[in-house]
Amino acid sequence: MSQVVIAALYHFAPLPEFESLQVPLREVCQQAGVLGTLLLAGEGINGTLAGTRSGIDTVLTHLRTDPRFRELDEKRSYAERNPFSRLRIKLKREIVTLGVPGVNPREHVGTYVDPNQWNALLEDPDVLVIDTRNDYEVKLGSFEHAQSPGTENFREFPDYVARELKGQEQRPIAMFCTGGIRCEKATSYLQDQGFEQVYHLRGGILKYLETVPEQESLWRGECYVFDERVSVDHQLRPGHAVQCEACGEPLTREEQASEAFEADISCPHCIDSLTPQRRAALEMRRDQRRAARG
Incomplete structure (x- = not known):
């Protein structure tokens, strides 16, 4: 089985017309069979994509044809399966939200x-x-x-x-x-x-x-990552952490060993707020996923 390439990328660059980049970029990603999430804003691009090596190379080559993205920062890791289930390209006010007007890494950084x-x-x-x-x-x-x-x-x-x-x-x-x-x-x-x-x-x-x-x-x-792997170890392989399906909290191995943890249903962070109605809905979703996997 060929490995999935996972590329984390970002670059600060002035993109006054960033909205117009969304559709062409989505088309390139779709044609390349690449999944993941990208954020576009007036200050640049940020996100993580996953696919075949040739698919990732195709998307990055497309981005770097724009002179503003020639110095795009990219880090790669690998997995046996794609950690994304879909492609999302979002338009945002900031590619990383600090919420303080005027902060501009293009002008100065540490x-x-x-x-x-x-x-x-x-x-x-x-x-x-x-x-x-x-x-x-x-x-x-x-x-x-x-x-x-x-x-x-x-x-x-x-x-x-x-x-x-x-x-x-x-x-x-x-x-x-x-x-x-x-x-x-x-x-x-x-x-x-x-x-x-x-x-x-x-x-x-x-x-x-x-x-x-x-x-x-x-x-x-381990290092938390923003995809279905949840974490990676020192070799950048998928780690041992899992994400609670009920509340979204990433869980350590110790938390997974807790009596409050039930896969797809609850964890120590949300068990006290789990109502019978919520449990029933989560159990139904779990059963549907299992049926879909066969």
């Missing part, structure tokens, strides 16, 4: 740190290392010595900065996220707030896992 140099920052006691991802992602895995902002979504990041980082404008701050895009905005925002020594991991966690040998790695756990 200093990029290559994966093979990242460990030195993690082990420097003078550097504050921040995981810019959300709580539900962080619980599956993170870097040693990293601080979590405790956010439920990226829009809460500015409040975290105002609450926890005020007065530390002179301190070196290093940030990371899944593929790099959130840190483009986060570092740009911090610079706008007067922070002077701001760094971020080039290519994000995914590039670090691809580049740094596991025996040298300071990554602990």
Whole structure:
């Protein structure tokens, strides 16, 4: 069986006519047999696609024929089956939602740190290392010595900065996220707030896992991804996490071992709110899926 290629991609570029890109891009993806989700906005493109190697290459070649996408950032991983069930190309206000007008990574961002140099920052006691991802992602895995902002979504990041980082404008701050895009905005925002020594991991966690040998790695756990794999391990293979079908929460192996976890029905995060009517609906959906799979 040939492996499915999964390409996470993004690029900040001025796209004043981004709405007009939606239909042609959808047609190229459909012709190439590629599934996944792409976001288009006036500030650029962001998303993840999956398909055959030739299909992914076709879509990326199409994108890079536009001079604005020639430096498109791309990271690949592989799976035995496609982690997407459909193709979605959405029009958005932002390709990653910070919710602060005027933040522009095209104008300035923090200093990029290559994966093979990242460990030195993690082990420097003078550097504050921040995981810019959300709580539900962080619980599956993170870097040693990293601080979590405790956010439920990226829009809460500015409040975290105002609450926890005020007065530390002179301190070196290093940030990371899944593929790099959130840190483009986060570092740009911090610079706008007067922070002077701001760094971020080039290519994000995914590039670090691809580049740094596991025996040298300071990554602990698995990395949450926004598709049906739910998480990947250090070899970028599908991990052990699953997503609760009832509430959408990603679940660790410990949570899956809980008495509150029932596949497709409930987990420790939603068991207390599970009504008989909701259970019946979830059981019906589970049975329909099983019947469809034969």
